[in-house]
Amino acid sequence: MSINISPLASQNLTEWRLLWQDYLDFYQVNLSDDIIQSTWQKVSNSENIKGFGAFVDNKMIGFVHIVIHPNTWNLTDCCYLEDLFVLPEYRNQGIGKKLIEYIYQYAQEHKYNRVYWVTDKNNHQAQQLYNKLANDSGVIQYRKNF
Known part of the structure; x- marks a missing residue:
């Protein structure tokens, strides 16, 4: 199976x-159409x-979204991997790994100092992959929504 990864386009x-x-x-999240449209405008x-989309035979089977931002600990920007998704029927075939590795390459080409992400503590399937590709930072995330 040949996988093509490319920036999202119209x-x-x-x-x-x-x-x-x-x-x-x-x-288990519901977003309004306005937010979904705004998200599309941002990621594209x-x-x-x-x-970025993952494509097999011109069919999108997964995506990854990143947020580039400055930080207080380095002179160069960071890359936050905010969203990663692969259709269930294509999981366990290395597509998530390829998407992350694509982002690693993208980050290195743009001289970002790190790629980082969070995942749900119960998403054990994803954690099996993440533990092979990066180090658990041991950070606990706290949040207050407004």
Whole structure:
């Protein structure tokens, strides 16, 4: 199976929306159409937020979104891997790994000082992959929503 990873473009909107909804369903999150449209605009046409799709035979089967930002501990920007999703029927075939490795390469080419992400503590399947590709930072995330 040949996998192509490329930046999201306007022709990917319909497929991305279907995968994005599957991703939101997995996390049991409901977002308004305004937020979904805004997210699409950001991941497909923003300086600091980027989206990339994984394609097999021109069919989008996964995506990754990153947020580029400055930080107080380095002179160069960081890359936060905010979202990663692969259709269930394509999981355990190395696609998530390829998406992360693509982001690693992208980050190195752009001289970002690190790629980092968080995952749900109960998402053990994803953690099996992440433990092979990066180090658990031991950080606990706290949050207060407004």
